[in-house]
Amino acid sequence: MYVFYGEKEVIDKTKEAVEKRAVDEIRCFTYQKGKEKNLLDFVKKNEHKIEIIAYLTLNEKELIYLSEEVNNISSDIYQIALVNDTKDMEKDHALKGVVKKDQEILNTLFKKIDTHILKNKSEKLKKAVCSTQGNIAIFIHDNPDPDAIASAVAFEEICDAEKIESTIFFGGSIGHPANEIFLENTGFDVKNIDEDSVSKIVDEYQKIVFIDFAQPGSNNILPKNMEPDIVIDHHYTNKECGAKEFQEIRNDVGATSTLMTKHLQNLEISISPLLASALLVGIKTDTHDYTKNISTADYKAISYLSSLADKDILDILKEPSLYPETMKSMGIAINNRKIEDTVLTAFSGELDHRDDLPQIADFLLRERDILTVLVYGIIDDKIHMSARSKDLLTHVGKVMKNAYSDIGEGGGHTHAAGGRVPLDEFKDKKDAIEKIEKRFKDEVFKK
Ligand SMILES: [Mn+2]
16 A cells, blocks of 8 residues: 655645556545644554555655654555655655655656565565475466466576475466467476366465466366465456465556566566566567557566567567468458458358467458458357457447347457357358348447
8 A cells, every 4th residue: 555645736646646557555645734643543553554655745844753653653664755855864764765856756756666666576575485385386377378377487486596396287278379389389387287186286285376367266277265375467356366475466567477577687586588588478468569558667578578588489489380270260261251341250160279260350350441350160069259349439349249148148358359159049050150240240330
C-alpha cells in the first residue's frame, strides 16, 4: 500500500497519477494542522501493509516529527518527502528519500518509488525463496506460452543461485504448435502432469509458486483452494490470490518475463543467451509483437535482454516453423475465403490442430482492406472458430458471443476471439458453412 500525505492540491494531482499506474492500493491523507494523529493511527493499524509513505508537504518540522514517529512504528516503511532543500535532509532523519520542491515533483517521486519498490521486491522474493527447507514446485498455466515458460525458467535461476531445488510443472498440453516448437528449440525442462499427480507434488514440495497466473483452478491444473506461497503474474484480477509469502501482480506491464528480467537484474543473477532470447520472445508474444499492453518497463527489459540474447537463437525462436498440417489448412482457408465489404470469412476444412485457427486468422487479417476475419474448421463433431478484428468499431469478442452463444460457445477480447458449435446443430456441412458465416456477418454489420 502507498500512503500519501500532504496539501490537498498536490494530493489530488498525485492520486490521479498513481491511479493511472494501477499499482498497489493507495491511501491519501490531507494535511491538517493538529491532525497528525490520524496518520499515525492508520500506520499503527496497517504497518505490515504499508510499503511507502510519501510526504507532500513543505512543513519541515512536521515532516521530521512524523517520519520519526513512523520510523518508531516500523522501520520497514520507505519514507520519502518533498522538501525545500535536499542538503541536510537525507542523513539526519528517518526519511530515506527526498525530492526537492522545484524538481518535476511527481516524476522524480515515482522514479524513486519505483527504484525502491523494485529493489525491495527482488530482495523480498529472494527471502521467500531462501526460506525453503526443501524444494520448490513452480507451476505455470495449462498450454503454457513462451512468456510462462521463460518466466518459470527465470524463477528457477533464482532458486539455482540459492542452491534450492526446483521443478517446473504444467497441466493440459502444450497446444499451440508455436509453443511446442519454442519448447523444442530451447530445450527447457518443464514437466507435463495430470490431475492425479498434483496432490502428490503439493505434498512433496515445500513451496508452491504460480508463474504467469494467479487464480488456482482456472486454466491450470491446481485445485481451486490451493494456497500458493509465491505468485508472480501480469494479468488483471479483482480477486485476492492469497499468496502466503510473496505476491507481485502487475497489470501495468505486458509480460511476466519483464518482471522476471527485473528480478534477475536486481539480484545480479546472470542471464544466459538462451534465457535472454526466450524472455525476449515471451515479451514479444504477450504484447502481440510489441503492439498491445506494452509499457516502459517492457521496453527497458527488452533493451537489457537484447544485449544478452543470441541472435541466431532469437531468429529461430521468433519465427518458429509451421507444421505441414497448418500449411495445408491455411491453403484451404485461403482458397475458400469469401469477402464482403471489409469482412473475410473462410472455412479451413478438417483440422488437425485447434491452434491452427488463430494463426490462419492472423495471417488472413493481413489481406489489404480486410478489417475483420472469421476462420473455422471441423475437429471431431464440432466446428471450431477463431475471429480477429482491427476495426475500431467492432468488438469481436461480443460479436462471437452474440452470434453463437445460443447454439454453442463464443467470446473473447476486442481484437481476438473464438468459439465452437456442435455439428449436429446443422443439417449438413453445407448448411453449417452457410449459417456460421451468416450469423457472424449479421452481427458484424449490425453495429
Ligand atoms: Mn504472460
